[in-house]
Amino acid sequence: xxxxxxxxxxxxxxxxxxxxxxxxxxxxxxxxxxxxxxxxxxxxxxxxxxxxxxxxxxxxxxxxxxxxxxxxxxxxxxxxxxxxxxxxxxxxxxxxxxxxxxxxxxxxxxxxxxxxxxxxxxxxxxxxxxxxxxxxxxxxxxxxxxxxxxxxxxxxxxxxxxxxxxxxxxxxxxxxxxxxxxxxxxxxxxxxxxxxxxxxxxxxxxxxxxxxxxxxxxxxxxxxxxxxxxxxxxxxxxxxxxxxxxxxxxxxxxxxxxxxxxxxxxxxxxxxxxxxxxxxxxxxxxxxxxxxxxxxxxxxxxxxxxxxxxxxxxxxxxxxxxxxxxxxxxxxxxxxxxxxxxxxxxxxxxxxxxxxxxxxxxxxxxxxxxxxxxxxxxxxxxxxxxxxxxxxxxxxxxxxxxxxxxxxxxxxxxxxxxxxxxxxxxxxxxxxxxxxxxxxxxxxxxxxxxxxxxxxxxxxxxxxxxxx
Numbered sequence: 296x297x298x299x300x301x302x303x304x305x306x307x308x309x310x311x312x313x314x315x316x317x318x319x320x321x322x323x324x325x326x327x328x329x330x331x332x333x334x335x336x337x338x339x340x341x342x343x344x345x346x347x348x349x350x351x352x353x354x355x356x357x358x359x360x361x362x363x364x365x366x367x368x369x370x371x372x373x374x375x376x377x378x379x380x381x382x383x384x385x386x387x388x389x390x391x392x393x394x395x396x397x398x399x400x401x402x403x404x405x406x407x408x409x410x411x412x413x414x415x416x417x418x419x420x421x422x423x424x425x426x427x428x429x430x431x432x433x434x435x436x437x438x439x440x441x442x443x444x445x446x447x448x449x450x451x452x453x454x455x456x457x458x459x460x461x462x463x464x465x466x467x468x469x470x471x472x473x474x475x476x477x478x479x480x481x482x483x484x485x486x487x488x489x490x491x492x493x494x495x496x497x498x499x500x501x502x503x504x505x506x507x508x509x510x511x512x513x514x515x516x517x518x519x520x521x522x523x524x525x526x527x528x529x530x531x532x533x534x535x536x537x538x539x540x541x542x543x544x545x546x547x548x549x550x551x552x553x554x555x556x557x558x559x560x561x562x563x564x565x566x567x568x569x570x571x572x573x574x575x576x577x578x579x580x581x582x583x584x585x586x587x588x589x590x591x592x593x594x595x596x597x598x599x600x601x602x603x604x605x606x607x608x609x610x611x612x613x614x615x616x617x618x619x620x621x622x623x624x625x626x627x628x629x630x631x632x633x634x635x636x637x638x639x640x641x642x643x644x645x646x647x648x649x650x651x652x653x654x655x656x657x658x659x660x661x662x663x664x665x666x667x668x669x670x671x672x673x674x675x676x677x678x679x680x681x682x683x684x685x686x687x688x689x690x691x692x693x694x695x696x697x698x699x700x701x702x703x704x705x706x707x708x709x710x711x712x713x714x715x716x717x718x719x720x721x722x723x724x725x726x727x728x729x730x731x732x733x734x735x736x737x738x739x740x741x742x743x744x745x746x747x748x749x750x751x752x753x754x755x756x757x758x759x760x761x762x763x
Contacts, residue, residue: 307343316531334374349382372411418444423679443470480507637681
């Protein structure tokens with residue numbers, strides 16, 4: 296039975312199979328060649344956008360897939376002519392794990408737009424808005440649609456009022472929409488309704504919600520968010536949905552259409568897209584890259600507030616040290632470390648930082664006996680301002696008498712582009728190559744060498760034309 300309460304309200308969909316869905320389920324190991332043939336069909340689906348770049352895509356293309364991420368983007372642009380291409384950008388971190396100079400941030404954003412990106416979803420792991428300001432201004436100047444993003448988490452300082460205030464500040468910065476990014480899939484239906492309502496009351500621009508099915512909450516969470524007036528939701532074609540991925544595109548389209556919502560989607564095209572990806576999904580199951588555990592519901596995140604990917608990393612760390620019997624202790628220690636460090640949202644790179652430190656604390660038998668260099672950098676202020684004050688005793692252990700940085704860390708960084716470009720003369724073929732190297736030096740260097748060797752091999756084995 297259709298409801299009349301919606302008045303055919305529009306709810307738009309961002310399809311994530313080309314980025315976050317396959318990143319969550321198969322560690323981003325989806326090469327361009329696997330999905331190139333379906334792109335013209337996807338272009339007819341009616342998506343609000345296709346998330347296809349950013350996040351871990353850039354790194355994995357260079358590191359594992361023997362692909363130039365910039366070429367992938369150009370190819371996507373050629374084949375998705377009617378659909379907005381979207382990327383995820385970690386603010387001043389770009390796609391890496393540290394802060395980069397402003398000149399690199401500006402140039403990276405410019406080149407991303409120049410090569411085909413329409414929408415840039417920009418977030419900071421600490422919700423320190425100083426860390427998204429340069430990227431936001433550069434993206435707007437380059438003509439991109441900017442989605443200012445709040446990293447969602449729960450803590451005494453992450454209140455509805457605080458999130459709504461930050462959303463308003465981002466609107467004042469000129470972003471075109473506000474995205475709430477629930478990377479751990481811990482947002483409950485009630486929290487979604489209250490938070491989306493609070494943000495909608497504060498801003499006049501569209502609001503987007505991103506979540507994961509990790510804890511089993513996602514479908515209910517989306518429905519309550521839609522009741523509260525959310526404008527766009529992130530979903531994945533059904534064979535790559537669920538588990539640590541997003542809810543299914545077709546399922547939500549079916550349900551919302553029946554309820555009287557206008558999704559703008561073509562159900563026949565959605566089926567063709569899913570039918571195309573099914574055998575690809577099955578290949579990854581067969582070769583073991585798609586672990587059934589990634590498709591399961593794991594409610595531990597509701598208790599420990601630990602994202603699924605972070606749980607996997609903790610397991611790997613403990614297995615490597617023959618200490619899986621300490622897993623429960625590490626889970627209990629993790630929220631304690633997070634509280635000590637001022638309640639950072641558990642998203643890259645903060646999730647790795649907190650997880651490693653919790654493991655160190657448990658295995659050393661003494662809290663903060665072994666402190667990672669990343670936690671030291673965090674306490675110095677190299678990642679921005681913590682959401683709440685860092686525990687004074689921890690600060691003393693980490694920094695001693697050293698004073699934290701005052702102001703924005705990126706202001707202390709020297710320009711590096713021209714210097715790097717000179718160093719790569721004869722190796723880098725474009726400004727894009729130089730940017731790849733700045734973000735991932737060793738990985739890019741290895742890729743450039745392999746690219747050159749491959750081309751030389753092709754030339755060597757090319758049969759020369761016979762002379763008359």
